[in-house]
Amino acid sequence: MNDPVAAPATPDSPSYECGVCWSVYDPAEGDLDAGIRPGTPFAELPPYWVCPHCEAPRTRFMVAVA
Numbered sequence: 840m841n842d843p844v845a846a847p848a849t850p851d852s853p854s855y856e857c858g859v860c861w862s863v864y865d866p867a868e869g870d871l872d873a874g875i876r877p878g879t880p881f882a883e884l885p886p887y888w889v890c891p892h893c894e895a896p897r898t899r900f901m902v903a904v905a
């Protein structure tokens with residue numbers, strides 16, 4: 840099993856923005872509704888995670904420009 844998203848976690852993980860509805864995933868807040876703990880980098884989100892607003896797959900997300 841290869842994980843193509845094997846990026847190491849960094850203290851300053853960027854926020855990611857949904858390319859469909861533009862809601863933001865903030866690693867500092869996580870996604871409690873989906874059981875994602877605060878402090879979880881986007882790269883470590885489980886494969887089944889989808890946008891909490893529009894259910895777009897995580898592949899539709901892109902790094903948010905700070």
Ligand SMILES: [Zn+2]
Pocket residue numbers: 857858859860861862890891892893894895
């Ligand atoms: Zn979305």
